[in-house]
Amino acid sequence: GEDWDGDGTPEPPITCVFAAGNDGPDPTVSLDGPGIAKNVIQVGATTNPPFFAPGSIADFSSRGPTTDGRIKPDVVAPGYYVVGPFTGMYMYGWLTPDPVQALHVWAAGTSMATPQVAGAAALWHEIFGGIGLTPSPSATKALIVNFADWMGLDPTVDNDGNGNPDLYDMGFGQLDFYNWITYPGTLVICDECINVAGGWSVTVYFDVEDPSVPLRVTLAWNDPPQWTPGVPALINDIDLEVIAPDGTTYYGNDLTPPYDDQRDSVNNVERVIIDTPTTGRYAIRIRARSTPLSDPPVSLVIFGAGLPKFPGPFGPGVGGTYAPSVLPIAVAVATASIAGAAVVLAYRRRKKRD
Numbered sequence: 171g172e173d174w175d176g177d178g179t180p181e182p183p184i185t186c187v188f189a190a191g192n193d194g195p196d197p198t199v200s201l202d203g204p205g206i207a208k209n210v211i212q213v214g215a216t217t218n219p220p221f222f223a224p225g226s227i228a229d230f231s232s233r234g235p236t237t238d239g240r241i242k243p244d245v246v247a248p249g250y251y252v253v254g255p256f257t258g259m260y261m262y263g264w265l266t267p268d269p270v271q272a273l274h275v276w277a278a279g280t281s282m283a284t285p286q287v288a289g290a291a292a293l294w295h296e297i298f299g300g301i302g303l304t305p306s307p308s309a310t311k312a313l314i315v316n317f318a319d320w321m322g323l324d325p326t327v328d329n330d331g332n333g334n335p336d337l338y339d340m341g342f343g344q345l346d347f348y349n350w351i352t353y354p355g356t357l358v359i360c361d362e363c364i365n366v367a368g369g370w371s372v373t374v375y376f377d378v379e380d381p382s383v384p385l386r387v388t389l390a391w392n393d394p395p396q397w398t399p400g401v402p403a404l405i406n407d408i409d410l411e412v413i414a415p416d417g418t419t420y421y422g423n424d425l426t427p428p429y430d431d432q433r434d435s436v437n438n439v440e441r442v443i444i445d446t447p448t449t450g451r452y453a454i455r456i457r458a459r460s461t462p463l464s465d466p467p468v469s470l471v472i473f474g475a476g477l478p479k480f481p482g483p484f485g486p487g488v489g490g491t492y493a494p495s496v497l498p499i500a501v502a503v504a505t506a507s508i509a510g511a512a513v514v515l516a517y518r519r520r521k522k523r524d
Contacts, residue, residue, distance in 0.1 A: 183392075185295075185307040186210040187288040189280035190243040191232035195332045195339070200232035201242055208403050208438050209392045211291070211311055212242050215249025215283040216321070216344055221276075222250055225321045227330060227339045231280055234338035238402040239436045241423070244311070244341045245318045249283030251276040290314060290347045309361035309469040312390040315439055316471045318343035326425050337425065342441055355383050355475045362391075362467035364456060366408065371457040378447045380475030385447040387412055387454055389422060391468040393438040402436050406466050407459040409433055410440040415450030435459070447474065 188205030190212050205212030215228040228250040234242035251266065256275040266276040291310050298305045305313075321344050323329060325337040332339070358376070366372050378385060389410040396403045410422030411430075419430040422440025426432070434440055456468060472478060 182304045183307050185291050185305075185310045187284055187291060188212050189284040190214040192230040192279050194227075194231045194233050195229055195330055197233040197235070197332055197334045197338060201234055201236060202232070206236050206240075206242055208240065209307060209311075211244050211287060211314060212341075213280060213284040213287045214243035214246040214340060215278070215280045216246045216340070217250045218248035218252070224248070225323075227336070228278070228280075229330075230278070231283075231339070233332060233334065234341070235334070236403075238404075240403065241337060241341055241437055241439070243280075244439070245287060245314060245343060245345050246340045247283035247286040247345045249280055250278045252278070252282035254282065287314060287345055290345055293347070303361075305359075306362045306392075306469060308390040308392050308467075309359060309471070311439060312388040312469045312471040313359070314345065315342045315390070315441055316386050316388040316473060317346055319346045320344075342439070353383065353473075355380075355473055356477060358470070358472035358478045360468075360470040362469050364470065365465045365467050366456055366458040366461070367465040368458045368461040371455050373456075374454045374470065374472075375479035376452045376454060376472055376474060376476055377479065378449055378452060378474055378476040381447050381449055383447075383475035385412075385444040385452065385474040386441070386472070387443075388439065388441045388471045389456060389468060390439045390471075391466045393466070394463045404436050404438060405463050406438070406461040407435050408438075408440075408461070408466070408468060409457045409459055410442060411453075411455040411457060412442045412444070413453040413455065414444070415448055415452065420444065433459075451479075 186204070188203065188210055190205055191200065191202055193200045204210065214231040216224065217226045217228055218224050227246065231246065231249070232243070234240070236242050253271070253274050253276055256273050291314060294305055294310055294313055318341070321340070323336050323340065325340070326335050328334060329336050330339060360374070364372050376385070387410065389408070391406065391408060394405045396405055412420040420442045421430050421433055422442055423434040423437060424430065424432040454470070454472065456470065
């Protein structure tokens with residue numbers, strides 16, 4: 171982080187969460203503002219009771235993709251209608267007074283959805299802070315994305331008829347923090363604890379013990395700014411690959427069979443979900459296709475019923491071939507318990523600000 175207050179100590183990195191806007195459903199005019207930046211979290215809105223059935227993208231929620239084809243919004247949350255506090259000073263036409271609670275109104279918009287995602291991010295910071303750690307923006311984003319669900323929608327299908335698949339309407343899905351964090355399993359959080367240079371790869375292993383629990387893997391990294399207009403925003407191109415015990419390979423963000431023939435070269439967040447994994451050892455490979463400006467530290471989040479195996483300095487494990495200059499940096503390893511999940515933290519050392 172930067173030393174914004176001039177006291178000689180850099181502030182911790184900030185996780186930024188922005189509303190997607192309310193210009194949907196036309197994807198050609200929708201997205202705008204700071205939320206389209208690649209290192210932030212942009213939030214769209216879904217329908218919710220009592221006025222609408224849950225599980226649909228709100229018609230007003232701004233749609234993606236960005237002009238260079240990136241997935242935006244990143245996630246969605248209920249925003250149609252949501253109760254919030256109201257001072258009573260101004261009564262706009264789109265506000266509906268709550269009949270039960272004084273100084274509360276019903277309102278619709280991605281601005282009503284965004285605080286829920288920001289709150290989930292704040293909870294992660296609080297959980298980490300309890301053991302003296304400050305999560306990076308990339309780890310926070312990976313956690314939010316890893317615990318988002320498609321709401322029963324097919325992200326490859328254009329369900330609302332706006333000309334784009336639903337992936338660009340809802341991003342990686344609807345925030346589902348509570349259900350997943352209370353799901354029995356193991357949560358692995360590797361917070362900027364791996365550096366990988368172009369042409370090299372790092373492999374982490376996860377031994378699945380219960381195939382009834384989905385295996386969810388998300389990779390994220392903060393990417394340097396792209397100053398050249400008219401070209402894709404991504405600078406460091408890094409791929410996520412998950413290899414099953416039988417050799418079946420899944421590429422990050424490849425949503426159509428055979429799941430290993432479309433590499434993502436535009437996003438700095440990649441996710442793989444295997445709903446019914448087989449029992450055995452999965453190889454989770456982080457492959458740097460091109461890192462022209464830096465060897466960025468990446469954040470990796472894994473959730474499943476089993477145990478991780480980290481190579482090298484991460485602890486007991488198997489394998490891993492590294493370039494001498496890109497060995498995983500020194501980490502502090504801690505264990506904690508969050509609800510029903512066992513948690514393994516492989517963590518870059520970072521001073522927690524008082």
